[in-house]
Amino acid sequence: MNYICTNSPEETIELGKRLATLLKSGDVILLSGDLGAGKTAFTKGIALGLDIEDYVKSPTFTYVLEYKGKMSLYHFDLYRLQDIEEIYDLGFEEYLQCDGVLVLEWGDRVKEVLKEDEIDYISVFLEKVGEKNRKIYFDCNTKERNIAKELL
Template sequence: MEIITKSPEETYNLGVRLGEQLMPGDIIVLNGDLGAGKTQLTKGIAEGLGVADYITSPTFTIVNEYEGRLPLYHFDVYRIEDIYEMNEIGFEEYLFGNGVCVIEWGDMVRELLPYDVIDIYISKVDEVTRRIDIKGGDRLTFGRELKPDGR
């Protein structure tokens, strides 16, 4: 599924719609260049999950945990040097727990992931427009057109 968003707000709103539909054990793998909108999308996912906390990228901590309708485990694996470092933080317990995992730069740890993840690739079209390709998560539905108010 390919979705075009025309502003950071639309990218956020797509995340809200996604977060509202996620279930325990869902794993979102986010990939895209720096500044593509991975954290913006994650902020929307968090809102859709009912997380009230301010969401920041866990660039130096690897994982941030948030409470909402479901726990949200937000990973940023950009700075890991060896994928097996993930075992040291109990990565498998997060993956196979009752929360939702969002993994920025997820292709870097692909071999540690199960097969049934939701892959999201974000590409910059221009300064504000993004092409978002979603693979997996066949149960997810999105409207044909995203409106700035997210409805």
């Protein structure tokens, strides 16, 4: 497993920003980790890297928020999802066809459906190791890309 340590929210945002430079349209990013691990902070970095200026907040009640930048960002928060199949009720398949990147907070909840549908994704797991310290693990389920290697 490949990970990078950050010691402040700003460093996590910066890392998200750097990841954004490696993304292409159609990429799906699954963010996982406990409450307050930094998933939204990381997404904010991705948004900044895509030249999206408006503040990124978690779309908890709407499930998905769309931001326009160099590429569109579709920010999902699946915390309240009851059944993984519900992801399709949100129009997930249509979002996959859009130009842009999909970021899914609590995305590990739908890992199995993505695997079944053979949808590639980049997995980012944020682990709280201290008040201001996070270990951020990267995993990419395609052999052609090694995101962590590119980020290091």
